[in-house]
Amino acid sequence: MVPTVPPPSRPVHPSRPADPVRHWYEHELGWAVAEGTPVQLLTGLRFDVMEMPADAGHAVLGRLAPRCPVALQGPVMRLLVAAGSAEELPGLLDWLEWGALARDLTAIGAGGRIDAPTPPGWPGSPGAARWLRPPESGCEAEPALPALASLGGGGGAPALDLVRLVDAAATECHRARLRRLSAQALAFS
Secondary structure, three states: OOOOOOOOOOOOOOOOHHHHHHHHHHHHOOOOOOOOOOEEEEEOOOOOEEEEHHHHHHHHHHOOOOOOEEEOOOOEEEEEOOHHHHHHHHHHHHHOOOHHHHOOOOOOOOOOOOOEEEOOOOOOOOOOOEEEEEOOOOOOOOOHEEEOOOOOOOOOOOOOHHHHHHHHHHHHHHHHHHHHHHHHHHHHO
Protein backbone atom coordinates (compact mmCIF):
# COMPACT_ATOMS: atom_id res chain seq x y z
CA MET A 1 0.00 0.00 0.00
CA VAL A 2 1.26 3.48 -0.94
CA PRO A 3 1.22 6.00 1.91
CA THR A 4 -1.15 8.89 1.24
CA VAL A 5 0.26 11.21 3.85
CA PRO A 6 3.65 12.75 3.06
CA PRO A 7 6.41 12.20 5.59
CA PRO A 8 7.00 15.06 8.01
CA SER A 9 9.42 17.70 6.83
CA ARG A 10 12.76 17.84 8.52
CA PRO A 11 13.13 20.65 11.02
CA VAL A 12 15.70 23.26 10.10
CA HIS A 13 18.96 22.66 11.91
CA PRO A 14 19.54 25.53 14.37
CA SER A 15 22.96 26.31 12.90
CA ARG A 16 21.68 26.31 9.29
CA PRO A 17 19.76 29.37 8.07
CA ALA A 18 16.19 28.80 6.87
CA ASP A 19 16.94 30.61 3.59
CA PRO A 20 20.62 30.22 2.65
CA VAL A 21 20.38 32.60 -0.34
CA ARG A 22 18.95 35.38 1.83
CA HIS A 23 21.59 34.64 4.48
CA TRP A 24 24.41 34.83 1.90
CA TYR A 25 23.33 38.28 0.70
CA GLU A 26 22.62 39.71 4.15
CA HIS A 27 25.56 38.25 6.08
CA GLU A 28 28.29 37.51 3.54
CA LEU A 29 27.84 40.68 1.47
CA GLY A 30 25.95 42.94 3.88
CA TRP A 31 23.33 43.80 1.26
CA ALA A 32 19.73 44.75 2.02
CA VAL A 33 17.17 42.13 1.03
CA ALA A 34 13.40 42.58 0.67
CA GLU A 35 11.04 40.51 2.79
CA GLY A 36 9.28 37.60 1.13
CA THR A 37 9.98 35.07 -1.54
CA PRO A 38 11.71 35.02 -3.98
CA VAL A 39 14.72 36.77 -2.51
CA GLN A 40 15.08 40.27 -3.96
CA LEU A 41 17.89 42.77 -3.51
CA LEU A 42 17.02 46.35 -2.62
CA THR A 43 18.62 48.93 -4.89
CA GLY A 44 19.64 52.47 -4.07
CA LEU A 45 21.33 51.64 -0.77
CA ARG A 46 24.68 50.01 -1.61
CA PHE A 47 24.29 50.03 -5.40
CA ASP A 48 22.00 50.89 -8.31
CA VAL A 49 21.47 48.66 -11.33
CA MET A 50 21.87 49.49 -15.00
CA GLU A 51 19.77 47.18 -17.20
CA MET A 52 20.12 46.47 -20.91
CA PRO A 53 19.39 43.68 -23.38
CA ALA A 54 21.78 40.76 -22.89
CA ASP A 55 23.26 41.00 -26.40
CA ALA A 56 24.16 44.65 -25.81
CA GLY A 57 25.47 43.81 -22.35
CA HIS A 58 27.82 41.13 -23.67
CA ALA A 59 29.20 43.65 -26.17
CA VAL A 60 29.77 46.17 -23.35
CA LEU A 61 31.58 43.53 -21.29
CA GLY A 62 33.83 42.72 -24.24
CA ARG A 63 34.47 46.38 -25.00
CA LEU A 64 35.14 47.80 -21.52
CA ALA A 65 35.63 44.78 -19.22
CA PRO A 66 34.17 46.55 -16.17
CA ARG A 67 35.10 45.00 -12.81
CA CYS A 68 31.66 45.60 -11.34
CA PRO A 69 29.32 42.69 -10.52
CA VAL A 70 27.20 41.64 -13.51
CA ALA A 71 24.07 39.45 -13.49
CA LEU A 72 22.01 37.88 -16.25
CA GLN A 73 18.33 36.98 -16.07
CA GLY A 74 16.84 35.74 -19.31
CA PRO A 75 17.24 38.41 -21.99
CA VAL A 76 18.33 41.12 -19.51
CA MET A 77 21.83 41.93 -18.26
CA ARG A 78 22.28 43.93 -15.06
CA LEU A 79 25.42 45.82 -14.12
CA LEU A 80 25.77 47.04 -10.56
CA VAL A 81 26.77 50.70 -10.45
CA ALA A 82 27.27 53.17 -7.61
CA ALA A 83 24.22 54.17 -5.58
CA GLY A 84 22.72 57.36 -7.00
CA SER A 85 23.70 56.53 -10.59
CA ALA A 86 20.12 55.71 -11.61
CA GLU A 87 19.14 59.34 -11.02
CA GLU A 88 22.01 60.46 -13.27
CA LEU A 89 21.19 58.19 -16.24
CA PRO A 90 18.56 60.37 -18.02
CA GLY A 91 20.76 63.47 -17.77
CA LEU A 92 23.84 61.58 -18.92
CA LEU A 93 21.99 60.15 -21.92
CA ASP A 94 20.85 63.65 -22.90
CA TRP A 95 24.31 65.11 -22.36
CA LEU A 96 25.85 62.34 -24.49
CA GLU A 97 23.18 63.10 -27.11
CA TRP A 98 21.57 59.66 -26.87
CA GLY A 99 18.31 60.94 -25.38
CA ALA A 100 15.38 58.82 -26.57
CA LEU A 101 17.59 56.62 -28.78
CA ALA A 102 18.77 54.58 -25.80
CA ARG A 103 15.35 53.46 -24.57
CA ASP A 104 16.62 49.89 -24.00
CA LEU A 105 19.07 51.20 -21.39
CA THR A 106 17.38 51.71 -18.02
CA ALA A 107 18.40 52.00 -14.39
CA ILE A 108 16.90 50.92 -11.09
CA GLY A 109 17.75 53.06 -8.10
CA ALA A 110 16.36 54.03 -4.71
CA GLY A 111 13.21 52.14 -3.79
CA GLY A 112 13.73 49.50 -6.49
CA ARG A 113 14.53 45.83 -6.31
CA ILE A 114 15.86 43.04 -8.48
CA ASP A 115 15.65 39.27 -8.22
CA ALA A 116 18.67 38.04 -6.31
CA PRO A 117 20.95 36.02 -8.57
CA THR A 118 21.84 32.55 -7.36
CA PRO A 119 25.08 32.80 -5.37
CA PRO A 120 28.14 31.67 -7.35
CA GLY A 121 28.65 27.92 -7.40
CA TRP A 122 25.15 27.16 -6.10
CA PRO A 123 22.60 25.27 -8.18
CA GLY A 124 19.88 27.51 -9.56
CA SER A 125 16.58 26.94 -11.26
CA PRO A 126 16.24 27.44 -15.03
CA GLY A 127 15.55 31.06 -15.91
CA ALA A 128 16.70 32.32 -12.52
CA ALA A 129 19.04 35.27 -12.32
CA ARG A 130 22.69 34.23 -12.19
CA TRP A 131 25.99 36.02 -11.75
CA LEU A 132 28.26 36.43 -14.77
CA ARG A 133 30.72 38.40 -12.67
CA PRO A 134 29.83 37.80 -9.01
CA PRO A 135 30.48 40.17 -6.13
CA GLU A 136 33.28 39.16 -3.80
CA SER A 137 32.38 38.06 -0.29
CA GLY A 138 33.89 39.96 2.58
CA CYS A 139 34.95 43.03 0.63
CA GLU A 140 33.33 46.35 -0.03
CA ALA A 141 31.76 46.45 -3.48
CA GLU A 142 31.25 50.21 -3.61
CA PRO A 143 34.80 51.31 -4.57
CA ALA A 144 34.75 49.04 -7.65
CA LEU A 145 31.34 50.22 -8.90
CA PRO A 146 31.21 52.61 -11.85
CA ALA A 147 30.33 56.14 -10.69
CA LEU A 148 30.61 59.73 -11.82
CA ALA A 149 34.24 60.76 -11.48
CA SER A 150 34.89 63.59 -9.09
CA LEU A 151 35.98 66.81 -10.75
CA GLY A 152 38.66 67.40 -8.15
CA GLY A 153 40.80 64.52 -9.42
CA GLY A 154 40.89 62.91 -5.98
CA GLY A 155 42.54 59.59 -5.32
CA GLY A 156 39.49 57.37 -4.84
CA ALA A 157 38.31 57.23 -8.46
CA PRO A 158 36.37 54.09 -9.38
CA ALA A 159 37.69 51.51 -11.82
CA LEU A 160 35.40 52.73 -14.62
CA ASP A 161 33.80 56.13 -15.07
CA LEU A 162 30.00 56.02 -15.29
CA VAL A 163 30.03 58.35 -18.31
CA ARG A 164 32.17 55.92 -20.33
CA LEU A 165 30.00 52.99 -19.24
CA VAL A 166 26.73 54.77 -20.14
CA ASP A 167 28.12 55.89 -23.51
CA ALA A 168 29.30 52.37 -24.37
CA ALA A 169 26.04 50.81 -23.14
CA ALA A 170 23.90 53.27 -25.13
CA THR A 171 25.97 52.59 -28.25
CA GLU A 172 25.66 48.82 -27.87
CA CYS A 173 21.91 49.02 -27.08
CA HIS A 174 21.43 51.04 -30.27
CA ARG A 175 23.52 48.60 -32.33
CA ALA A 176 21.62 45.62 -30.92
CA ARG A 177 18.27 47.24 -31.74
CA LEU A 178 19.43 47.97 -35.31
CA ARG A 179 20.52 44.33 -35.71
CA ARG A 180 17.14 43.10 -34.45
CA LEU A 181 15.26 45.48 -36.77
CA SER A 182 17.44 44.49 -39.71
CA ALA A 183 16.83 40.79 -39.07
CA GLN A 184 13.10 41.43 -38.67
CA ALA A 185 12.91 43.31 -41.98
CA LEU A 186 14.60 40.40 -43.77
CA ALA A 187 12.14 37.95 -42.25
CA PHE A 188 9.24 39.76 -43.94
CA SER A 189 10.81 40.11 -47.40
